[in-house]
Amino acid sequence: MSILTKAQAKNFAEMDDFMLELCDFLKSKGVIDAKIHRSILLKGFSRLVDYLQEKKAISAKEAKEAMEKGYTSLVYALAK
Amino acid sequence: MYGWAGQRLRVDLSSGKITKEPLSYEYRRKWMGGRGFNSDIIYNEVPPHLDPFDPRARVCFGVGPVSGTAAPSTGRVTVTCKSPLTGGFGDSNMGGHWGAELKYAGYDQIVVQGRAKNPVYIWIDDDKVEIRDARHLWGKFPREADQMIKEELGDEDIHMMLIGPAGENMVRFACTFNDVWRAAGRTGTGGVIGSKNLKGIATRGSGTVKIANPKAMMDVCNRLRQVFKNDPMKIGLNVYGSLCLINVANRDGWFPWRNFQGGAHPLANNMSGETHAKTVLKHREGCFACPIGCGRFTHIKEGKWAGEEFGGPEYEHAVPTGPRVGILEDANDIWHNARLTNDYGMDGIETGAVISAAMEWYEKGLITTKETGGLELEWGNEEVVDKLIPMIATRQGFGAILAEGGDRAADKLGLGDEGHYYTITTRGMSLPGDDPRGLGFGYGLSFAMGTRGGCDHLRSLCCLELSGALYPGLNTKILGDERPNKPVTTVGKPYMVYYEENQKTTTDCLQVCCFTTHWSYAVLTPDQVEYLNAVTGLEFTEEEFQEIGERIINLERAYWARLMSGAREDVVPERFTKEPMPQGVDYQTNVGVVFPLSEMLKKYYKYRDYEPGTGFPSERKLKQLGLDYVAKDLAPLRSKYLSESEKKKKKYYY
Amino acid sequence: MSNGKALMYNQEKCTGCRSCVVGCSLYHDGECGKVTSRVAVVRNERFGESFVVGCDMCTDAPCAAVCPTGACAMDTTAGITKINAEKCIGCKECAMACPFGVINMHYKTGKAFKCDLCEGRDAGPVCADWCPSGAITYASPNIALKAKRRTKLMERLEAAKAGEEG
Structure with a gap:
């Protein structure tokens, strides 16, 4: 099951500043816990991508693409 | 002990008493060094409503665990006091060679309190510390005093901190120097030093900084020094100095x-x-x-x-x-x-x-x-x-x-x-000489939020928006997006400022120069953690590194909160939010821009977990950072800040 | 000099940053400090002057000439003057004899120490490797002098040309 709906992904992709809201959302869905949430905010986007790949929420290819193209690529990957 | 000298020097100029206090492992791990040690002393020992020129006020000079080592740019010193300019928390940071000398003499921090009867200077010759007459130095320019002290002590190779005539006259924005020209310029630290009748601190350090893992240190330094050879910002800064910014x-x-x-x-x-x-x-x-x-x-x-x-x-x-x-x-x-x-x-x-x-x-x-x-x-x-x-x-x-x-x-x-x-x-x-309508909206946001009396370019130093474009992929790595590398946009800026402030603060605790870590991004957070661990032999993680910065920001913010300074004062001058940028030259890129603060500010508060009404750090956040005693201090002030009697926006304090 | 290279110091370029000093002390002693560095920086802050002073590896070395035990001697394989700590008795004669003041006594052992061109370091002496301004270079003197000859000539020609135009 995908973590985001297409509409939610689009909503995140259009945000001015997405990081906190995306992390909050992932936490509410149980994808990340409070500790990882904090770790991501302290360390940045690459930590989020690494963690999602580690948890197999995204593939290695999607993770690589997210690091190249940025978070819009990531949120659509999470909506697949 | 590796990295740190492990010792604080305390000089009371009223009594002439000189003491040395050990700095425990827990203390060092919590506050890291330099700015962190200083902020802790100011919060605990300088009551918010004390006159900054009162003899009981402290002025602190701090260096960090990697000061004096081979990591890039390890000579910085943070000078901290209750600012006579703002009446709030004040610190400033200077380069030069004195910081390393202080470390070699065996100290992580000097705290000066009291007031000498006559002008004096402090002479630190490794373990030996004495207070010497400086009446003949009073009124002298730093360059003159530097020469006189060196001749008097018979050593041209010592390094020293000095103030100029403005500091002696307690001008509210007098600064502190070392190596004659390197200034800790902001917040008026020189005036506080002058109020103590202190002209300077001459230092000779003949010790060394012990490195826990020399091989790992050699490896990381070899790598970083190679990176600098081709770094685009290094080249501009070296050839033209920071004046390379003028045409930009x-x-x-x-x-x-x-x-x-x-x-x-x-x-x-x-x-x-x-x-x-x-x-x-x-x-x-x-x-x-x-x-x-x-x-x-x-x-x-x-x-x-x-x-x-x-x-x-x-x-x-x-x-x-x-x-x-x-x-x-x-x-x-x-x-x-x-x-x-x-x-x-x-x-x-x-x-x-x-x-x-x-x-x-x-x-x-x-x-x-x-x-x-x-x-x-x-x-x-x-x-x-x-x-x-x-x-x-x-x-x-x-x-x-x-x-x-x-x-x-x-x-x-x-x-x-x-x-x-x-x-x-x-x-x-x-504000420094940077207009947020052009320099960048991230900077503008940090001007409003800076913890040393507001407006300051060195609090977040969010150069991800200024030089970030020179490092393709860097904005994405940290912020998940390349668009924030444009200055005049709000995209990604609240998170950028949150991240950069945390990182800049810990960088100030290490007392390495932020030009190696923010202007130039040759040294990134993982590199800093790597050399910090090689020096200290400890196992800091990147999270812990960033969290120390966050802890210190919250402590400094709380200092302002105790002065009844919070959300109402989180502003930038109205000129930037009201007057559209006029055209000065035909190739100018930001004509008509005004600076949009309020939306970014709301989002930034959420990252910081500041209370929306007061702007004070939330109790939850303070406890998370191990600042329970600060939470206790702020508890009775939260409703007071929102009461009628406090409603007027304040310009300066105490 | 077996590899034909030497450390050369260009005072015009030195920014006085002491990157050489911290690199040298870290490489040789595993700690950082001025007192254990084989290379030194002299600064006159008031006048904005900085100078780097290191061992020039004299061919006719005064340090070796005065050493009473043969500890400080020309290593004929490496082609440089070195100090053998085991033979050194800490008499300081070499330190006194050095015309540049770049032999020092170690605070831990009491024995003399000097530049060894970072023997065994693949990238060459750390001071030259880390020097950010090009004030210290590790190169063949012949090649370096040729380059200097050319640069200085071009500077003179340019100055003369500018004089004619002006």
Whole structure:
């Protein structure tokens, strides 16, 4: 099951500043816990991508693409 | 012990008592060093409502665990006190070689308190610490005092901290120097040192810094020093100094023309790094262990000021008493003014800022020659600026009013809200020479949120938006998006400022230069953690590293909260939010821009977990950071801040 | 000099940053400090002057000439003067004899120490490797002098040309 709906992904992709809201959302869905949430905010986007790949929420290819193209690529990957 | 010296030196100038206190492992791990040690002392030992010039006030000098090591640029020192300019938390940070010398002498921090009966200086010769007579040094420029002390002690190779005449006269924005020219400019630390009758601290350190894992340290330093050889920002800074920014600032419209009435000027190149290097540069200077070498030494060759020499200037040091007061025609005037603020020992930024505010009051008819004692404060009048700088430093005539800082001067002159409109301050401290309408919206946000009296470019130093474009992929790695690498956009900025503030703060605790970690991104957070661990032998994680920064920011923020300063004071000067940027040159990129603060601010509060109403750090956040005692301090103040009696926005404190 | 290279110091370029000093002490002693560095920086802050002073590897070395035990001697394989700590008795004669003041006594052992061109370091002496301004270079003197000859000549020609135009 995908973590985001297409509409939610689009909503995140259009945000001015997405990081906190995306992390909050992932936490509410149980994808990340409070500790990882904090770790991501302290360390940045690459930590989020690494963690999602580690948890197999995204593939290695999607993770690589997210690091190249940025978070819009990531949120659509999470909506697949 | 590896990295740290493990020792705090405390000097009470009233009693002459000198003590050395060990710094425990837990303490070092919690506060890291430099800025962290200092902020902790100020929070705990300087009550919020104490007069900053009271003998009981402290002034702290801190170095960090990697100070004096081979990591890039490890010579910095943070000077911290209750700021006499703002009345709030104040610190400032300087380069040079004194920081490393202090570490080699065996100290992580010096805390000075009390007041000597007569002017004195402190002589630290490794373990031996003495307080010596400085009556003969009082009134001397730092360069003169430096020579006299070196001759007196018979060692030309020692390094020392000094203040100039402005510090002795307790000008509210006097600064602190080391190595004669490297200034901790902001928040008026020099005035507090002067109030203690302390001229300086001469230091000779013959020890070494022990490295836990020399091989790992050698490896990381080898790698980083190679990276610097081809780093784009290093090259610009080394060749042209921070004045390399002038032409960029002019193009992007953040060049502070006439107190920010404009953001660009056709003559800007007169004072660019390129011009400086061709005309007056005598030598390039490097602070301790620095792979960049942005320091300048200037020798004026022509005109009225021919023959004058001084260390500097930097961008931020040159623009305030130059274009900010309308002087740009003859760059030698700008170099001369920078020389004056250096010799007298005043923050160049604040000096230019108060003079430019006074010029605007004069232009708008709020003051006349009656108030100024005959000085015709027209834009670009070098004769008047040349006179005013020494008058401020020695508190003569109209200079005595300006020596109080912009907002206090506006009140002394009874200029009301209109007067304050032109002071371009937040929490009583003037903005540096960067216009957020062009420099970037991230910077603008950090001007509103800075924990050393608001407005400051060095609190977040969110260069991800300024030089980030030179490092493709870096913005994505941290922020998940490349778009924030454009200055004039709000995209990604709240998170950028949150991240950069945390990182900058811990960098200040390590006491390495932020030009290696923010301007230039040759050294990233993982690299810092790597050399920190190689030096200390501990296992800091990147999270812990960033969290230390967050802890210190919250502590400093809480210092302001105890002064009843919070959300209402999180502003930038209205000029930036109300007046659209005018056109100064035809290639300017930001014409018509106004700075949008409020949406970014709300989002930023969420990242920080600041209470929306008061802007104070939430109890939850403070406890998460191990600051339960701070949460307890703030508990009764939260409702008080929201009460009617406190509703008026404050300009400065105590 | 077996590899034909030497450390050369260009005072005009030195920013006085002491990157060489911290690198040297870290490489040789595993700690960082001025007192254990084989290379030194002299600064005159008031006048914006900085100078780097290191061992020039004299061919006719005064340090070796005065050493009473043969500890300080020319290593004929490496082609440089070295100090054998085991033979050194800590008499300081070499330190006194060095015309540049770049032999020092170690605070831990009491024995003399000097530059060894970072023997065994693949990237060459750390001071030259880390020097950010090009003030210290590790190169063949012949090649370096040729380059200097050319640069200085070009500077003179340019100055003469500018004089004619001006």
